[in-house]
Amino acid sequence: MSYIVFENIEKYYGENHVLKNTNLSIPQGEFVTLLGSSGCGKSTLLRCLAGLEVVTSGRIFLDGEDITFLNPKDRNIGMIFQQYSLFPNMNVYNNISFGLRMKKAKKDTIDDLVKNTLKMVNLQGYEKRYPYQLSGGEQQRVALARCIVTKPKVLLLDEPLSAIDAKLRKSLQSRIKEIHKELNMTSIFVTHDQDEAMTMSDTIHIMKDGIIEQSGNPFEIYSNPKTIFTAAFVGNYNILESEQFSKLTSQEYSAHPRIVIRPETIEISPIELEESKESYIISGKIIDILPQGNIIRYTVDINSISLKVDVLFNDLNLYILGQRVYLKLKKNHCIGL
Secondary structure, eight states, X not given: OEEEEEEEEEEEXXXXXXXXXXXXXXXXXXXXXXXXXXXXXXXXXXXXXXTSSOOSEEEEXXXXXXXXXXXXXXXXXXXXXXXXXXXXTSOHHHHHHHHHHHTTOOHHHHHHHHHHHHHHTTOTTOTTOOGGGSOHHHHHHHHHHHHHTTOOSEEEEESTTTTSOHHHHHHHHHHHHHHHHHHTOEEEEEESOHHHHHXXXXXXXEEETTEEEXXXXXXXXXXXXXXXXXXXXXXXXXXXXXXXXHHHHTOOOOSSSEEEEOGGGOEEESSOOOOBTTEEEEEEEEEEEEEETTEEEEEEEETTEEEEXXXXXXXXXXXXXXXXXXXXXXXXXXXXX
């Protein structure tokens, strides 16, 4: 049974149509990501659930209750923003305990909950520090602790890691997912970063122009895009017109207007490869080499058609500009859209 339901949600800002008949169901306990580019409506949908925005039409349900017009403070939803929004005049203890004090919890209860939550975010001993004494990552962990200490029904995270450096971001991604599992929470994460979405999510909902473009687990989204937008946004696919694909493979035009191929599924070799019923063999010249850490991306030109090819970095896989190479395209990895 769905724990959170968005039913026919419409949202306008003046004449700007931000959410367009959006329907979405989220099971309890899942870590769900709304993934899309800036302005697609993902943060607006999150803010409607939190009660920070009022829908133009449609209904929102949480645990069977219609909360569409419920006061935000009565929804028992926690939200973390890109800006940490800590109280600068309060120390870490008072920042984290703020929600509990507003609920008039007992002092002993507050002390225990704050202590346990600080341990959960690895900030033991930071109780008396003020926000200006903390790094960006530490401030974000305080914001997370302040949010989860009240045990909300749902945790909302609106691009909370986008202002943090890459190495620390990876660490916080892992910790947020661990806390989600430890507390058995229902969490909704908003990001424009496909790698972040793939790393953290049980389910990804890709948004474009106020609608849900595609939904699925990370593997489904990555390996089986249903639209050109999804293929372009997730996975750096090679996107070929039907005529281009026909020219490459010497086949008749595909029934699909476009063919997409993931760069890492293409086999590259300095010697001619053996063709089979399951694959196409083509040859071309390397026109660009882009190192990407443990991956090298080669761009191969085949009769003025370019294909990106990703290979793991090692001494055996090094090619040079202008070198002729052979590519194997497996037919089951050539997806028609």
